[in-house]
Each structure stands twice: as structure tokens, then as C-alpha cells.
Amino acid sequence: MKATLAGAAAALAMASVPGTAMARDTISIVGSSTVYPFATVVAERFGRNTDFATPKIESTGSGGGMKLFCQGVGLQHPDVTNASRRMKSSEFELCQKNGVKEITEVQIGYDGLAVANSVKAKDMDISLRDLFLALAKEVPNPNGKEELVANPYKTWKEVNPALPNVKIEVVGPPPTSGTRDSFNELGIEGGCKTFPWLKAMKSEDKSKYKAVCRSIREDGAYVEAGENDNLIVQKLESNPSAVGVFGYSFLEENTSIVKPVTIGGVAPGPETVSSGEYPMSRSMFFYVKKAHVGVVPGIEGYVKEFTSERAWGNDGYLVEKGLIPSADSEREKWGKQAKNLQPMTGKEFK
Numbered sequence: 001m002k003a004t005l006a007g008a009a010a011a012l013a014m015a016s017v018p019g020t021a022m023a024r025d026t027i028s029i030v031g032s033s034t035v036y037p038f039a040t041v042v043a044e045r046f047g048r049n050t051d052f053a054t055p056k057i058e059s060t061g062s063g064g065g066m067k068l069f070c071q072g073v074g075l076q077h078p079d080v081t082n083a084s085r086r087m088k089s090s091e092f093e094l095c096q097k098n099g100v101k102e103i104t105e106v107q108i109g110y111d112g113l114a115v116a117n118s119v120k121a122k123d124m125d126i127s128l129r130d131l132f133l134a135l136a137k138e139v140p141n142p143n144g145k146e147e148l149v150a151n152p153y154k155t156w157k158e159v160n161p162a163l164p165n166v167k168i169e170v171v172g173p174p175p176t177s178g179t180r181d182s183f184n185e186l187g188i189e190g191g192c193k194t195f196p197w198l199k200a201m202k203s204e205d206k207s208k209y210k211a212v213c214r215s216i217r218e219d220g221a222y223v224e225a226g227e228n229d230n231l232i233v234q235k236l237e238s239n240p241s242a243v244g245v246f247g248y249s250f251l252e253e254n255t256s257i258v259k260p261v262t263i264g265g266v267a268p269g270p271e272t273v274s275s276g277e278y279p280m281s282r283s284m285f286f287y288v289k290k291a292h293v294g295v296v297p298g299i300e301g302y303v304k305e306f307t308s309e310r311a312w313g314n315d316g317y318l319v320e321k322g323l324i325p326s327a328d329s330e331r332e333k334w335g336k337q338a339k340n341l342q343p344m345t346g347k348e349f350k
Contacts, residue, residue: 023075024075024296025052025053025296025297026053026054026055026056026296027043027052027053027055027056027079027080027296027297027298027299027302028055028056028077028078028079028080028296029043029055029056029057029058029078029079029080029081029082029286030057030058030060030064030065030068030069030078030080030081030082031058031059031060031061031062031064031065031066031069031080031081031082031083031286032059032061032062032065032082032083032084032177032178032179032284033059033061033084033173033177033179033227033228033229033247034084034111034178034179034229034246034247034249034250034284035082035083035084035108035284035285035286036057036059036082037249037253037321037322038108038249038284038318038321038323039055039057039082039286039306040057041317041318041321042302042305042306042311042318043055043057043302045305045311045317046298046301046302046305050298050301052297052298052301052302053297053298055080055298055302057082059227059228060176060227061173061174061176061177061178061227062081062082062083062084062085062176062177062178062179062181063175063176063177063178063181064176064227065078065081065082065083066081066083066087066088066091066094067094068081069081069095069100069287069289070091070094070095070098070100071098072098072099072100073098073099073100073289073291073292075292075295075296077289078289079288079289079292079296079299080286080287080288080289080299080302081286081287082284082285082286083178083284083285083286083287084111084177084178084179084181084182084247084282084284084285085178085181085182085282085283085285086105086283086285086348087103087105087285087287087344087348088349089346089349092344092346092348092349096346100289100291101291101343102289102290102291102341102343103287103288103289103290103343103344104287104288104290104303104337104338104341104342104343104344105285105287105337105344105348106285106286106287106288106303106306106307106334106337106338107283107284107285107326107330107334108284108285108286108306108307108312108318108323108326108334109283109284109312109318109323109324109325109326110273110274110281110282110283110284110323110324110325110326111247111248111249111273111281111282111283111284111322111323111324112247112248112251112268112269112272112273112278112280112281112282112324113179113182113183113186113187113245113246113247113248113268113280113281113282114245114246114247114248114250114251114260114268114280115131115187115243115244115245115260115261115263115280116236116243116244116245116246116251116258116259116260116261117236117240117242117243117244117258117259117261118236118237118239118240118242118257118258118259119256119257119258119259120240121240121241122164123259123262124156124163124164124243124261124262125261125262125263125264125265126156126160126163126261126262126263127160127191127194127263127264128187128190128191128194128263128264128279129191129194129195130156130159130160130163130191131187131188131190131191131263132187132188132189132190132191132192132194132213133151133153133159133160133191134153134156134159134168134170134221135151135168135170135188135216135217135221135222136151136188136191136192136212136213136215136216136217137150137151137212137215137216137217137218138150138151138212138215139151139152139153140195140198146197148212151217151219151221153168154167154168155167155168156168166241167241168221169221169223169239169241169242169243170221170222170223170242170243170244170245171223171225171232171235171236171242171243171244171245172222172223172224172225172232172244172245172246173224173225173226173227173229173232173245173246174224174225174226174227176227177227179229179245179246179247182280182282183245183280184214184215184216185214186279186280186281186282187245187280188213188214188215188216189213189214190279190280192212192213192214193213198212198213201213223235223242229246229247229250230250232244232245232246232250233246233250233254233257233258236257236258237257237258243261244258247322248268248269248273248322248324249321249322249323250322251268251322252322253321253322263278263279263280264279266278266279268280268281270324273324274324274325274327283326284323286306288303288338288341290341290343293341300341303338303339303341304338304339306338307331307334307335307338307339309331312325312326312331313325313331314328
């Protein structure tokens with residue numbers, strides 16, 4: 001009886017929100033293209049094995065998903081958003097401002113940010129410094145002076161004599177993508193920090209440091225390929241001299257087409273990513289709008305399925321899709337948070 005009253009009260013609250021759309025019985029999920037394949041498998045199983053409709057999932061990119069998710073409470077807004085990086089404090093604040101007060105955060109596991117090329121191309125091993133010098137908008141003057149100049153490098157060999165004499169052409173995601181955010185932070189900034197004088201800039205002028213260490217050149221060396229990681233794989237197949245950036249799971253699913261470019265001699269894989277040995281490892285998440293639970297049917301069941309051992313466990317069906325599971329203790333922690341739909345407090349960003 002209490003549950004029925006609670007559901008009715010929640011429905012009434014939703015109905016009172018200006019502009020609320022008509023009731024729907026399908027969970028609406030948006031967000032990361034990297035998390036999309038995992039969420040799709042969970043949604044299909046959930047729809048097949050329960051009396052609920054199969055959730056509708058849109059691949060909008062992590063940033064795009066956050067914007068949609070944080071627009072407000074009401075059935076015209078998504079219930080869940082996926083992200084290949086943690087929610088930003090600015091996004092949390094936007095949610096709060098728009099009345100999305102209670103948000104449950106769930107880390108689902110890990111993914112390596114893969115740099116790859118065609119199986120037809122020569123093997124490559126690069127460093128984070130090589131990535132920074134190849135793709136940053138401004139780089140240290142090649143003459144050795146501690147000053148920044150517009151990126152002059154045209155080939156990988158110019159960046160590092162040990163690399164192929166091939167034009168720098170990197171195909172990757174756009175700014176709305178969590179993969180792009182992660183690449184900027186783990187790859188470009190990771191290489192930037194190998195220059196002590198640039199690393200020191202972080203404590204002197206944080207805004208300038210971010211502008212230098214996370215900016216991608218815009219002269220054609222980096223090609224944005226949209227939110228579809230499969231499109232990047234296709235571009236590498238048709239252009240063996242290009243290099244691509246996408247989630248490890250897409251590399252795992254397309255080993256007949258692409259192969260990893262090792263970073264400092266380390267290739268992405270379950271062991272190297274979970275241990276942190278691979279330098280571009282990242283966590284993946286989904287976020288639930290608690291105000292929609294009990295109004296849109298099945299949200300709790302979908303969350304329960306995603307966080308079950310048969311899904312995200314060490315031998316779960318998501319591992320077959322390329323998910324790298326969190327440690328047992330982490331899964332226990334996040335599983336409890338998901339079960340209780342524990343809301344974020346804002347302290348996560350401090």
C-alpha cells in the first residue's frame with residue numbers, strides 16, 4: 001500500500017511539472033557511445049527476461065547526454081545517462097539548478113582509451129609526449145626554448161625520429177564525447193606534463209595550463225568523426241596511414257580490422273587497464289534520475305540487472321563485450337549505492 005501511494009505521489013509530482021509529456025512505459029537512456037554497447041546488451045536482456053519494455057538508448061556522447069539529463073525532471077527528459085568519464089561539477093550544478101536534485105552515480109567498470117591503426121599498417125609504439133607533440137594546438141619550440149609555438153609537426157617522424165615518416169592524421173571523437181575528454185586529460189595532458197616547465201604552469205596559472213595541455217590542433221591533423229566509434233574503425237580500414245582513438249571495447253570487437261598502437265610499450269588489455277599499467281585507463285558510469293523512479297516503469301529493475309554479477313561480474317556477459325570489471329570490493333560498494341539509489345551530495349567533486 002505504501003509503495004502504491006509513493007508511486008502515485010511521484011506520478012502526481014511529475015504531472016505537475018510544466019511541459020511534462022504524456023506518460024511513457026519505456027526507460028529513456030542517453031549518453032556515452034563507449035558505454036552504449038554495454039547498456040544495449042543489458043537493456044535487451046532486461047526487456048527479454050521481464051515484463052517491462054526494452055529501454056530506448058541513444059548514443060549522444062557523454063557531454064551531450066549530461067546536457068539532456070540535466071534539463072529537468074519530467075517525462076520529456078531522460079531517466080538515465082551513460083558516461084565514459086565522471087560527471088563534472090559544472091554538470092552537477094546544472095542539474096541542481098534545473099531541479100534534478102537526486103542523482104545516483106554508478107561506476108560500472110573500466111575501459112582503456114585505445115589508440116589504434118589498421119592491421120595493414122606498420123606497428124607503432126608511441127609515448128604520451130609523442131601524442132602531445134603530434135596533436136596539441138601549441139607545443140614547446142623545437143629549438144629548445146621554453147616558449148610555446150603553433151604546432152609545426154606534419155609527420156610522426158618529425159615528432160620522434162623513431163616513428164614512421166607518415167603524415168599525422170588522427171581520427172577521433174568530437175568535444176561532446178567523454179572519450180574526447182578522457183583523451184585530452186589522459187593523453188594530451190599526460191604528455192604535456194612530461195615537460196617540467198609546462199607542468200609547473202598548473203600551480204601558477206591553472207586556466208592557462210588547461211588551455212595549453214588539453215587543446216587539440218585545428219589544422220586538419222585531428223579529424224572529428226562524430227559520436228560513432230564504429231565509423232572511426234571504418235575510416236582506419238579505408239586509410240591505413242591514419243590513427244584512431246576510441247574505447248578499448250571497440251578495439252576488442254574489431255581485431256580483424258585494427259590493432260593497438262602501444263603506449264610506452266604497453267597495449268590496452270584487461271590486466272593492464274585494471275592495474276593502471278596502461279596509461280590511458282578510465283572509469284565508466286551511468287547516472288539515474290531518482291525522481292523518475294516509480295514513475296517510469298522498470299528503472300529499478302534495469303539498474304539491478306546492470307549491477308548484477310551475471311552482468312558486470314568477473315565472468316559476466318558484459319566482459320564478453322569488452323567491459324573490464326571493477327575489483328570485487330568496488331563492485332560491492334557501487335552495487336549497494338545502486339540498490340539504495342543513494343543520491344550524490346556534491347562532495348564527490350571536492
